[in-house]
Amino acid sequence: MEYTIRDVLSKDPVLERLIQEHGVPALEKRNGSPFEALVRSIIGQQLSGAAATTIRNRLFELYGDAAVCPSAQQIRDTAPEKLQKIGVSRQKATYLYALADAYCRDESRFERFHTLSDNDITQYLVSIKGIGEWTVHMFLLFYLGREDILPTGDLGVRKGMMKVYDLPELPQSSTMTRIAAPWQPYRSFGTLLMWRALDSINPIAK
The missing domain is CATH 1.10.340.30 (Hypothetical protein; domain 2)
Structure with missing residues (x-):
């Protein structure tokens, strides 16, 4: 399963480099009702x-x-x-x-x-x-641990995407959806990588 997810995400060269640094993040479901x-x-x-x-x-x-x-x-x-x-x-x-x-x-x-x-x-x-x-x-x-979620309203994801794709400003929903299109059907893992990128790397988009 991890290989399949990695294979899809690595179609995006920016995510490929993030995965080389962090690996494919685990999507862990929380307990409770x-x-x-x-x-x-x-x-x-x-x-x-x-x-x-x-x-x-x-x-x-x-x-x-x-x-x-x-x-x-x-x-x-x-x-x-x-x-x-x-x-x-x-x-x-x-x-x-x-x-x-x-x-x-x-x-x-x-x-x-x-x-x-x-x-x-x-x-x-x-x-x-x-x-x-x-x-x-x-x-x-x-x-629920759903694998294809892109929270376009989350400030951390927007900041992470701006950083790693070297965008001039915080991306709007339409821009985020376009950038994340190659991540489907595993956008949740790209989302997790955006959060991680905020604290750990410099912009790497070319």
């Missing part, structure tokens, strides 16, 4: 990793254990003031309630995500208040 993964994503929106972890732990501790995500019903039953007291903004509390409501209405759909297409999952999740395309892309990439 789809509901928990989306709760974590909402909490983490526009926060540093450390701040998101602190607030997430406080949220989980409200229900007894910092390592265990509360159920959708537990979140629905929690007063907004209680969430705000632990650092969850009013807006994010609204998003958590919207997610919990959607889960309680159609739990089976969430549990079937692994059988649905990327497009079907995206169309459904973005209909829930507070879940946008970036959140869905992170969910598809890190929770």
Whole structure:
């Protein structure tokens, strides 16, 4: 499998050189339920990793254990003031309630995500208040481990692409899609390489 992925990605000479330095990155799926993964994503929106972890732990501790995500019903039953007291903004509390409501209405759909297409999952999740395309892309990439995800709205991927392709400015979605076209159907691995490139190499495009 790794050889096949490497063979496809190496059609792009820039990625070929990144792979020579880093290898093909592993795409590791995270544990937990789809509901928990989306709760974590909402909490983490526009926060540093450390701040998101602190607030997430406080949220989980409200229900007894910092390592265990509360159920959708537990979140629905929690007063907004209680969430705000632990650092969850009013807006994010609204998003958590919207997610919990959607889960309680159609739990089976969430549990079937692994059988649905990327497009079907995206169309459904973005209909829930507070879940946008970036959140869905992170969910598809890190929770479901989907192999062909290009998060065009992610600043880190945009910066990485600007750096390694020596672009004059941050690329827009159309430019990113064009550059990543040769990576298909393994754009997730190119995405991971863009993040790695930010911290480790100089621009190498010719």
